[in-house]
Amino acid sequence: MKLFSFFSFILFASLPLQTLHAESIKIDGISAIVDSKPILESDIQNRFQIVKERVPGGIMTDNIHRQILNQMIEEALQVNYAKKIGMRASSSDVDNAILGVAKNMNVDLQGLKTILASKGINYARYRQQIEQEILINNIKQETVKRRIVISDQEINDYLSSDTSITKEKEQAHLRHILVRASNAEQAEKKIEAIAQKINTEDDFIQQALENSDGQFAIEGGDLGWRPLNQLPPLFVRALETDKGPLIGPLQSNAGFHLLWLIEKRSPNVTLQQQTKARHILVRPNEIRNLEQTKTLADDLYKKLQSGADFTQLAKEQSEDQGSTLQGGDLGWVTPGTMVPEFETMMDQTRVGDISAPFRTQFGWHILQVEGRREADISDKVKRSNAERALTAQKQDVVLGNWLDELRADAFIDIKE
Numbered sequence: 001m002k003l004f005s006f007f008s009f010i011l012f013a014s015l016p017l018q019t020l021h022a023e024s025i026k027i028d029g030i031s032a033i034v035d036s037k038p039i040l041e042s043d044i045q046n047r048f049q050i051v052k053e054r055v056p057g058g059i060m061t062d063n064i065h066r067q068i069l070n071q072m073i074e075e076a077l078q079v080n081y082a083k084k085i086g087m088r089a090s091s092s093d094v095d096n097a098i099l100g101v102a103k104n105m106n107v108d109l110q111g112l113k114t115i116l117a118s119k120g121i122n123y124a125r126y127r128q129q130i131e132q133e134i135l136i137n138n139i140k141q142e143t144v145k146r147r148i149v150i151s152d153q154e155i156n157d158y159l160s161s162d163t164s165i166t167k168e169k170e171q172a173h174l175r176h177i178l179v180r181a182s183n184a185e186q187a188e189k190k191i192e193a194i195a196q197k198i199n200t201e202d203d204f205i206q207q208a209l210e211n212s213d214g215q216f217a218i219e220g221g222d223l224g225w226r227p228l229n230q231l232p233p234l235f236v237r238a239l240e241t242d243k244g245p246l247i248g249p250l251q252s253n254a255g256f257h258l259l260w261l262i263e264k265r266s267p268n269v270t271l272q273q274q275t276k277a278r279h280i281l282v283r284p285n286e287i288r289n290l291e292q293t294k295t296l297a298d299d300l301y302k303k304l305q306s307g308a309d310f311t312q313l314a315k316e317q318s319e320d321q322g323s324t325l326q327g328g329d330l331g332w333v334t335p336g337t338m339v340p341e342f343e344t345m346m347d348q349t350r351v352g353d354i355s356a357p358f359r360t361q362f363g364w365h366i367l368q369v370e371g372r373r374e375a376d377i378s379d380k381v382k383r384s385n386a387e388r389a390l391t392a393q394k395q396d397v398v399l400g401n402w403l404d405e406l407r408a409d410a411f412i413d414i415k416e
Contacts, residue, residue, distance in 0.1 A: 031069055033413040034076040044068050051218055056206050063210035067218050069414070077406040079132050082139040089134035097130050100324070103316055104282060104296065115287055137321075140399060147398050150387045158386045170228045171340065172239060175204050175221040175260040178214035178400075181251075191249040191256035198246055204260040213255065215400060221260070224361060227336050230392035235259060254397050265340060273335065275346055276371035278310060278328035281320040283363035297357035297364035304354050310368050319363070332373070334385070342367070 032039045045060075047068050052058050102112040113123050177194060181187040194207050208214070208221030216222055228236050234257075238247050244261035251257075280300060284293040300317055304310060314328030323330055335343065341360045349355045349369045357364050 029415070031415055032073060033411070033415075034073055035080055035411050037076050037080065039069065039072050039076065043072060047072065055209060056202055061210070067209055067212075071218050073407075073412060073414075074403055075132065075136060077403065077410055078136045078139055080410070081406055082135045087135060087139060087142070089131045089138070093134055094127060094131050097134065098127065100319065101285075104319060105288060119287070143402050144391065144395050144398060147402065148391050148394050150390045154390055155383050155386045158390060159382060170264065171225050171336070172228060172231070172264045173225045173262040174223045174231075174235070175201070175208060175262065176214050176216065176223050177204070177208050177212040177221050177258040178254065179211070179256045180213045180404075181255040187256050188249070188251075191258060195246065195249060195258055198258070198260075201245070201260060201262070204246070204258075207258075215396065215403075225265075225339055226392075227389075229389045232393055232397070239264070252397075254400060274332040274373050275369060276332050276373075277330050277346055277367055277369050278314060278326075279320065279323065279330060279342075279365050279367040280310075280314045280318040280328050281363050281365050282317065283319050293364055294357065294359075297366060301354070301357050301366055304366065310354065328368075 029041045030038045031041050031044055044065060048055075048060050048064070051068070055064055098112070099109065102109050105112065105115070107115065116123055116126055177191070179187045179191045179194070190211070194211055198204050198207055205220035208217050212221055214221060228239065231239075232252070234250055234252050238250055238259065239261065244259070247259040247261060249256045249258055280297075282293050282296050282300070284290045288296070300313060303313060311327030311329075315324060318324045318328050320328070333343075333346065338346070339360050339362075341358065342365065345355050345358050345365075346367060346369060349367065351369050351371055354368045355366060357366050359365075
């Protein structure tokens with residue numbers, strides 16, 4: 001839900017969905033081995049069915065196949081590393097996640113198993129996938145916490161600049177292409193050749209899918225909405241001098257970058273205002289499409305209008321991992337923390353009222369405003385906000401470098 005988030009659950013990303021699409025049924029084989037873990041061709045085909053609608057033309061090209069395989073290799077590396085250092089997803093965490101899915105579909109565990117079986121999804125593999133997603137989420141958070149240390153001097157420099165004030169309001173929706181620079185001359189030639197092929201956003205999406213080394217390549221390079229003060233300074237400077245929509249190439253220690261500016265906003269918010277809010281989030285998945293998710297949100301809203309307890313309903317139904325156990329409580333929300341659609345609805349909702357269901361990129365939400373106050377602008381709060389923004393600026397590069405290290409240390413055998 002919050003912009004500073006690492007991961008959103010993709011519960012069916014690599015499961016054997018044999019009955020989902022006819023074209024996914026084909027002779028199987030091993031596409032790669034990561035340490036001792038095989039990645040099957042059927043795994044790749046099934047993952048493509050999940051992302052197919054985001055691929056221009058909806059066709060599995062060799063480059064799309066390569067990007068999906070790379071994504072699955074990175075997932076395997078992260079899971080292997082998490083297990084190597086003794087990290088585990090507890091049975092209770094996995095049970096709670098699965099039971100949460102079942103509750104949101106208004107069935108019990110046996111009912112969920114029946115639905116999965118009807119779609120050709122093996123329950124043991126499904127449970128394994130849930131565990132994998134939890135592990136990946138946890139190890140990313142642990143890696144960022146361990147590798148990013150913000151010094152007092154960095155915070156002082158940040159607070160003395162205009163970035164902490166002027167850039168907290170401004171947000172940009174960007175797409176991103178990264179070409180890593182193991183050989184700087186070759187990488188520069190490659191990024192320039194890519195740039196020459198881009199005239200439209202669809203062109204950019206195609207090039208990101210086919211050529212980007214970035215973490216969000218399979219999403220067409222989509223970084224989503226981010227406050228400018230949480231973007232790398234290199235990107236912010238480029239956005240100030242270049243109106244886009246195509247920006248770059250830009251060079252950093254990670255390699256060469258291209259950006260596509262979809263939209264830029266300066267939300268009309270009062271910097272000092274905080275809002276006490278709670279919410280319920282329901283997401284579409286492979287069993288429940290967007291329309292069915294909207295229907296579920298409408299049903300939950302009717303229950304609230306009939307007097308259902310918001311806290312209890314959020315604990316039972318909400319799929320926001322960060323707030324579900326707290327009954328959907330988001331605490332005191334500072335301007336610029338949430339995506340614009342959420343902040344707009346929150347600002348329009350009176351204290352004590354419950355909003356009608358509304359949609360953001362994360363799914364369908366219902367929110368309740370519990371209070372408003374003037375923001376605490378004490379030095380402690382300002383320094384905490386500065387540390388969070390500086391961490392966000394660095395996290396993508398840090399996670400990218402960490403994945404490169406995992407690749408270098410692993411045995412990876414990609415089959416032709």
